[in-house]
Amino acid sequence: MHIYLDDTPLTETANTLADAIAAARDRAASNERVIVDIAVDGTPLGPEHLDDDQVMGGEFEEVRLTTAEPRAFVQVTMQDAAEALEHARHEQKQAAEHFEEGRSQDGFESLGRVIGVWQAARQSLDQGAQLLGLDLTAMPLAKPETLPEAIEQLTAGLTEVRRCVQGQDWAGLSDVLLYDLDALAERWQSLLGEVAAHVASTETPPKP
Structure with missing residues (x-):
């Protein structure tokens, strides 16, 4: 699974979408930023998907996350x-x-x-x-x-x-x-x- 944070590839590995988001969130927090947008395989992820175990437990080809200053x-x-x-x-x-x-x-x-x-x-x-x-x-x-x-x-x-x-x-x-x-x-x-x-x-x- 390829993880990109603000178009920068991350070296962290992840087996599930939840793992990918957690890794990106930690990296964003270290830069005093927060994640404001998530896309998986080119499709935007809505808030409702964050509570969907099937989605969060899935593995995707690419996860792109966008951050902002809080x-x-x-x-x-x-x-x-x-x-x-x-x-x-x-x-x-x-x-x-x-x-x-x-x-x-x-x-x-x-x-x-x-x-x-x-x-x-x-x-x-x-x-x-x-x-x-x-x-x-x-x-x-x-x-x-x-x-x-x-x-x-x-x-x-x-x-x-x-x-x-x-x-x-x-x-x-x-x-x-x-x-x-x-x-x-x-x-x-x-x-x-x-x-x-x-x-x-x-x-x-x-x-x-």
Whole structure:
């Protein structure tokens, strides 16, 4: 199995994809970088494949891994999530209109995309904090209390979406999408942008 890290061949040997990724991760960590993209035999590897024992236990001809500087990666990820939320606001409005007009299939398709964007936004915050060792509760934001509040409100909003869907409360679902989640999207856009700016302004501590 040939392993390439940022187009540089590694000398480490690996019998499985999991071994190859582990070897590359160690090499990346030694250079204070993180793996952000994996391709096996020319095919991109999705996050879901990392939990697939059959895929991870397989052997491939070639594994290519791309790395990034952690702070730059987290900053871009959060900026992308904030931008995606702007599109999600339009999608939320469309989903509400679909449900109001009785077009449930179109509504569920839009709703699925909306939920995916919200999940990605939450993951970008959680994973970014974990990757950089950030204490989100101690971050110097303009209004520090808004971060835990925004997380709680997102959890409550998505729970309400689930309740409305299960109870087939389409009017209630429309209200949540048009008002609650719309206001929350605007709030999260601001917060993600502020956290990204904080990450960009904080230097990486020197290696001991």
